[in-house]
Amino acid sequence: MDMEREKQRQTYQICRLGFGILSLALILATIPEVLLLLQLFFWPGVMGWFAQTSFYRWLDVPIIWGSLVGAYLLWGRWAESGWQKRAGLLLLMCSIDVLNWFLDHGEQLNLRLHEVGHEWLRTEIGGALGWAEFALIASLACDLLAHLGVTQATDAGKATRSLAATGAVVWLISFIDQTAWAQGWPLQRRGIMNLQSYMLFLGTRMIWTITLIQVTALTVATARQLSRVLSEMDQEDQDHDLFKSPSDQDYGLLVSSREDGSRDNESTAYSW
Numbered sequence: 262m263d264m265e266r267e268k269q270r271q272t273y274q275i276c277r278l279g280f281g282i283l284s285l286a287l288i289l290a291t292i293p294e295v296l297l298l299l300q301l302f303f304w305p306g307v308m309g310w311f312a313q314t315s316f317y318r319w320l321d322v323p324i325i326w327g328s329l330v331g332a333y334l335l336w337g338r339w340a341e342s343g344w345q346k347r348a349g350l351l352l353l354m355c356s357i358d359v360l361n362w363f364l365d366h367g368e369q370l371n372l373r374l375h376e377v378g379h380e381w382l383r384t385e386i387g388g389a390l391g392w393a394e395f396a397l398i399a400s401l402a403c404d405l406l407a408h409l410g411v412t413q414a415t416d417a418g419k420a421t422r423s424l425a426a427t428g429a430v431v432w433l434i435s436f437i438d439q440t441a442w443a444q445g446w447p448l449q450r451r452g453i454m455n456l457q458s459y460m461l462f463l464g465t466r467m468i469w470t471i472t473l474i475q476v477t478a479l480t481v482a483t484a485r486q487l488s489r490v491l492s493e494m495d496q497e498d499q500d501h502d503l504f505k506s507p508s509d510q511d512y513g514l515l516v517s518s519r520e521d522g523s524r525d526n527e528s529t530a531y532s533w
Contacts, residue, residue, distance in 0.1 A: 270494055272338050276405060277487035279334030280480045283398060286327030287477040289320060294470040301463065325362045328394070329355040335401060344404065351397040354390045361387050379447045385436050391469070392429035395476050396422045402479040409486050421475045428468035435461035 403418030
């Protein structure tokens with residue numbers, strides 16, 4: 262048995278599981294963002310209805326924890342320093358998201374963490390981390406796709422990271438505009454949103470949703486490509502299996518001989 266090949270297979274399998282879990286988390290994260298845009302442009306009240314459901318109340322559980330597990334599975338899969346640094350940074354950011362999740366749900370979990378405060382600042386920090394997480398996930402996914410032979414992966418990664426960087430700049434401008442700096446510490450949001458603030462908010466949400474969809478598509482494509490490569494590896498191992506049953510090896514020959522025999526019988530019958 263080729264140990265190097267088995268190690269590569271295990272790496273592919275764990276990466277497929279990691280990107281699969283990330284894909285599920287990102288797909289779930291897309292649902293409220295799409296509904297929010299529908300409410301802003303086409304369907305007023307749909308987000309309010311969705312926010313009252315029990316599904317929405319705990320929707321962040323699989324999103325936050327799935328992202329953490331997926332990032333952990335990707336961390337340490339490859340020896341390259343670039344992969345290690347990006348996967349480790351992604352894991353750290355997902356850990357901060359988990360900490361914020363505990364702070365947000367401390368009352369439901371009876372952890373008595375409601376005195377921490379700084380809700381506005383913690384929400385904005387989570388948004389800032391989200392842009393960086395988008396760029397890191399896209400970078401890791403495209404590097405692996407390029408390793409697997411997908412030639413368009415590099416351009417797709419650059420486009421997604423560029424969009425994430427643009428969204429981060431718009432978010433920063435919106436954060437500065439919406440924060441009530443005159444009220445001092447802790448930072449609070451301004452109560453009245455003018456036209457400029459509303460346009461910045463719309464721009465931020467639209468870029469966020471588009472980037473989220475692109476990153477989700479990249480993770481799904483990576484998981485599917487890994488499944489395809491693993492299937493090809495299994496087929497190659499089966500074709501080169503020295504201990505394969507002779508009946509399995511001759512199955513194709515038996516089928517072809519039967520087909521040839523049936524054709525001969527048909528031709529004989531027609532001749533009669």
